[in-house]
Amino acid sequence: MTARPNEPERYYNYAYLDEQTKRMIRRAILKALAIPGYQAPFGSREMPVPYGWGTGGIQLTAAIIGPDDVYKCIDQGADDTTNAVSIRRFFAQVADVATTEETGEATIIQTRHRIPEKGLTEGQVLVFQVPQPEPLRGLEARETETRAMHAYEEYGLQYVSLYESVAAHGYIASTVGYPTMIEERYLMSPSPIPKFDNPKLGQNPAILLFGAGREKRIYAVPPYTNVRSLDFEDHPFETQTWEEDCALCGAQESYLDEVVLDDSGERMFVCSDSNFCAERRAAGHAGPMAGHQLAALDKEPA
Amino acid sequence: MAYVAVKGGERAITNAHRWLAEDRRGDVAIPEIETDQIREQLSLSVDRVMSEGSCYDRDLAALAVKQARGDLPEAIFLTRAYRTTLPRFGASLPVETGQMAVRRRISAAFKDIPGGQVLGPTFDYTHRLLDFTLAANGETSVDRALEAEEPQAYPMATIASVFAHEDLLEPDTQTDEAPAPFDLTREPMAFPAGRDQRLQALARGDEGFLLSLAYSSQRGWGSTHPLCAEIRLGEVAVEFIPDELGFAIEIGELTLTECQMISTYGGGVDTAPQFARGYGLTFGHCERKAMSMAIVDRALRDAAAGEASAPCQDEEFVLYHSDNVEASGFVQHLKLPHYVDFQADLQLIRRQRRDYAERAAAMKEAAE
C-alpha cells in the first residue's frame, strides 16, 4: 500500500465531482442495482480525462469513494498500465485515498477489460469502465430500437447473431464483450472483458458497477445475481484456454497475455493480472522464465 | 533484436507531461505568446472555443487555446472540463437578439430590408491572398473603417418582424408556461429529441461536422433548399432576476452570431404552406457554424415530420455524433492498451486458420 499523499490545496470538491452530481449518480446506481442489467441513463459530466478513457468508471468511483477506502485501478488486468496509473493518481490526489495493487486489500477496484483472478469478497465494489453499454449496438445502430428491444425483451437479433456465428464457424466466435443475460431478463454487455471472465460475473459476492460516461449509462450486477452467458444447448458457452502456462509464475488457470520477445517469433505468455502473478511468485511459484525482466517491472518506484 | 515489453509506468507519464510542456513553449528564444494576445488577435479561435466549449469567457478560452497549443478541439475539451465543475446560481432570461447592438446584419432574401444591409467585419469579398506584410512587419497600419453617415437603426428589425404582417413565416412559438428547457449538460440525450435538446446539441456540436452535414443537404442528401434570411452579429445584454430582488438586472453582455435559414414548407392537413425556419446561434463570431447549425436544424425538422432519409435528417445519427469532445475521446481511446482483447482475437484467428487449413487439407484429400 502506498502512503497517502499530503493534503493538496483544494481547487475542486472532494473526489472532484460536486456533491449534487454525486447524489445524482448514486441515485442512478441504486436504480441500476434495483433492476439488474438495466441501463440506467444518468447525467454524465464532462471529466478531465477524455471520453473512452474511463469517464464512466471515474464518475462511479467518485460518487462512492470516501477517505477510508482503499483504491485499486487496473487496465488489461495490470496495475502498471499507463491509463491505470493515471486514474489511480487522480484519485490519490483528489480523494486522499490509500491506493493498493493488492486485490484482496482494495475496497474499490476500478477496471478496464478484466476481472481480477482472485475471487472478490462481500463489501468490495468492482467498477467497470464501459465504452459501449448497449450489447445490441453492433447489431442495431439505433438507440430507439434497442431500447424497445430491452423493454419488450425481444432479443431475437442477439440469438440470430449467435446462430450465424455457429453456422459460419461451427462455434460461437465471440471472444470479448460476450453477451450475458441477467436474471433471465436483461441482456447485458459485460464490457469488453474476455469471455474468460464471464463466469466470474454470476453469483459474485462483490457489487459490480458498470459506467459508460460518453454514452451516459450506468448498470449493475448486485451481489449473488444470476448471470448467464448466451449459448445453445448443443454449443455450450466455453471460455478461452491456453496450452502454455504463465512464464513467470507458472499459473495454469489465469488469462495470459502474449508478449513478443523478438522479431523471429519468440514469445512468452504471462498473467494479464499483474497482482495475481506477483503474489504467486512471492509465494514461491515459478514459471519457465521466472527471472525475466518483466517480473521486475511490477514494483516500479513512483 | 529484443523488444522492450511496454508496460506503462509512473515515470513515463511524468516525463511525457514535461516533454509536452517543452514542446508547447517551443523555441525559448522567441517570446512566449500571452493569453491577451490570443484573446485579441486569434479572436475567432477564441470564439469557436467559447461556442463549442459552451462557456462564455474570452480569457479562459484564450488560456485553453494557449495550453492546447492551438489545437481547438483540445482547447474546447479543456474548457468543457472546467465549466462542468462550476456551480450554477441560476438561469438568465432569454436574450433578446432583436435588441442586439448590431455590427453585421445581412439578408439574402431581400435586396433591402428595414435597417438595411450592414456588411460589418467579414472575410466575405476579401481576396484570399496571403498578406506578406503581416509576416514582414508583424504589424500593418490599420486604416480605421469610416463611420456611416446616418446612425444605424436600433433596434434592427428582425426577419420575423419583416414577415410578421403576412403570416408567411412560421412564428416564434411562445411557451411561457413550458417547463424548464432540456439541459444537455445535466441529462442524457433522449429520443425523439425536443427542439431545445436538438439546438443545444447543435450549438455545442463540432463546426466541421455540422458544416459537412449542411453541405450534404445542399447537395441533395436531404434537400431543404435553404435560404439565408438573416445573419446578425453583435452584442446583447444578459439579464438575470436575483431571488433577492425579484426584478431583472443586467449582468453582462454577450457577442452572438445568429442565423435564420428559411425554406418552403408545403403545408399539411392542419397547416397552410409557409416558410419554415432553421435556427443557428453561437457565442462570438462563428458565422460558418451558425449557418451550418441552422441548415441542420431545418433538416432535422423533416425528421420530426417523418420524412427522414438522408444523414442530416437522422436525429440519432446527427445528435449522437456531433460532439467533438465525445468523438475525439472515443476515437483516440484506441491508443489505450487492448492487450487482453487482442489476445482473444489472436486466439480466435489462429483457431479459424487451423480450421481453414484442416478443411483445405480434407478437400485436397477428397479430390485426390
Place this chain on the structure above:
Amino acid sequence: MDADVMTRPQAASGMTQAAPLLRVTDLTKSYGHVVGCRNVSFELRPGEVLGIVGESGSGKTTLLNAISGKLPPSAGKVEFDTSRFGLTDIYGLNEPDRRRMQREEWGFVHQNPRDGLRMRVSGGANVAEPLMNLGNRHYGQMRAATIEWLERVELDTRRIDDKPRNFSGGMQQRIQVARNLIHGPRLVFMDEPTGGLDVSVQARLLDLLRELVRDLGLAVIIVTHDMAVARLMADRLIVMKNGFVVETGLTDQVLDDPQHPYSQLLVSSVLQI
C-alpha cells in the same frame, strides 16, 4: 353497418357455429378528417382464408394494419383468441404482452421482403429466428427445422447461409414465407404477398402459398388488389371502397355474381388498377 353493404346471409351461416379466432367489431381508423376505414366488422374462424380486396386507397391496408396490431384504431375492437388469455381485445393488452402474442401466434408476410426480413443476416437465420423467439436453444434442431422449411418453400438448402440480397425477389418472398410459418402461427397476415413479382414468378409462389395454407390448415387474412389472387387463395372476401366495406361473401359468389356496382367493376376488370 352501411345500408348499401351487400351481405349474403348464407355466406356466413355455415360457419357461425365454430368459435371465432378473430373478431373485428365496428373498426374505424381515421387520420384527422381523412377516413382510413370505417365501421368494419367480421369474424374469422380457424382454418379460414379471408381476402380483403379493393383498389389502392380503398382502405384495405389501413384495415390490415389495424387488425394486425400495428395501427391502433380510432374506434372499435379487434379480439383474438390468444393462447394465454383467450378471446381478448389486442389493444387492451399491454404492449409487451401484445408483441409477445404477435411474435408467438401470428405471422405477417409483407409485400416487400425487405420489410419482413433482416437483410443483413442469412436466409437461414431469418427462418430460424422465430424459433429462437419461442425459446428454442438447440442449434442443431433449429438448423434441421430451417432446412426442412427451405425444402417446403422449394429453395436450394445449400444456400441456407446466403444473405437475402443474393436471392431473387421471388426467392426472398419464399424465405419470408418460411420465416412466418416455421413457428406454427395460428393466424397469418399477408399484404399483397405476390405484389412485387413477375407474373410467372407470382403464379408459382401463389401455388405454393395455397398448398401450404391448405396443408397446415392456416387461418389467413390476405390483402390484394388482384382478383386472381383472391380467387385462388380466399374462402371469403371483403370488398372495400373509400374506407367502407361494400360487399362481403363467399369468394365464388362475390366474384361470379357481384352485387355492388363497385364489385362488379372490380371483377369485370374494367377498373384500371
